[in-house]
Amino acid sequence: MTSSQGSAGHRSDLDRPPLDAPALRSALVRPDGLWTSLDVVDSTGSTNSDLAARADELPEGAVLVAEEQTSGRGRLDRTWSAPARSGVFVSVLLKPDVPVHRWGWLPLLTGVAAARGLGEAAGADLSLKWPNDLLVRVDGEERKTGGILAERAGADGVVIGLGINVTLRPAELPVPAAGSLLLAGAAATDRDALLVAVLRSLEQWYGDWARADGDPERSGLQAAYTAACATLGRRVRAELPGERVLEGEAVAVDGDGRLVVETEGGGTEAVAAGDIVHVRAAG
Structure with a gap:
């Protein structure tokens, strides 16, 4: 892989x-600073996979960005695809010196950082x-414009991948529920500026x-995530491992x-992993 300056076949799109x-x-x-290296490649299968393969030899703070991912992955082994240079596709290597049982906050932390950075830039x-989708509104409807995937890597690392749809047009959306910053009326879509803002916020x-x-409480992360989470206050359907389904209101x-879900009987259940469907809007 080589540093990207844009392949000849892609230079026709001046936007x-x-x-x-x-x-x-x-x-x-x-x-x-946190970031120790930054490489940009024209195309790769998955920035997460590439960085994870070198996790033990790289220091914390390595950043890998791709102009195009051909085998990008999301949660639950879903694919993440977008035209070349239409988004931000980045993975970072972190080696947290904190108790391992708190590492589960990393994808939520990345969501808070990305939402803050993108909002400003x-x-x-x-x-x-919850747990790791970035939402925007397009014509009054919630649309997914970004996703996060965190994976253990090497002896003591975590690779966090972030994919953000920036300039996708309606005909390029992979599914109807997808969106992009462009379609949400973003004031700026310069990917260099967006990437800098996101990584500085993440740092x-x-x-x-x-x-x-x-x-998460002492760092302010739990409060920040709660404030930004569109899932809270909604009726949700949680599709859990083992084909079990839980319905109720997301309360905390x-x-x-x-995610703490209050069920019809008045009890609560904490969901650690699963696919969450927003059934009803907040309020």
């Missing part, structure tokens, strides 16, 4: 210029669907969380990052 790898490194890689309103939130020994995100 989608290539990322500026040297400028990104200059903005993000600092001696006293793109001028768009984003919310979070700040990760630093605060790590300094608090991964405590607990200290372990689990």
Whole structure:
């Protein structure tokens, strides 16, 4: 893989210029910062897989960005596809020096950081669907514009992948429920600026969380996630492992990052993993 300057076949789309790898490194890689390296490639199967394969030899803070992913993955082994240079497809390697039982907060932390960074840089309103989807509104409807996938890597690492649809047009959406920052009326869609904003936000939130020994309450992460989570206050259907289905109202995100669902009988159940469907709008 080589540093990307945009392949010849893609240069015809002037609305989608290539990322500026040297400028990104200059903005993000600092001696006293989290990000230790940043590489941009034209195309790869999965940035998560590529970074995970080198997790033991790389220091914390390695960043890999692709102009195009041919085998991008989301949660539950779903595929994530988008035209070349239409989005931000990035993976980062983290090696948290916090108790392992708190690592489950990392995808939620990434969601908070991405929503904050994109909100500032793109001028768009984003919310979070538990556990790791980024939502925007397109013509009044909630649409998924981004997803997060965290995976253990190597002896002591976690690779976190983030895919964000930036300039996808209606005909390019993979499914009707998808959206993009462009379709949501974002004021800015420059991918270099968006990537810098997201990674700077992630650096700040990760630093605060790590300094608090991964405590989601003391770091402010639990409160920030709760405030941004569009799932809370909604009636949801949770499709759980083992083909079990749970329905009720999403009432909280607990200290372990689990979604607390209040069932019809008045009891509650904390969901650690599963596919969540928003059945009814909040209120």
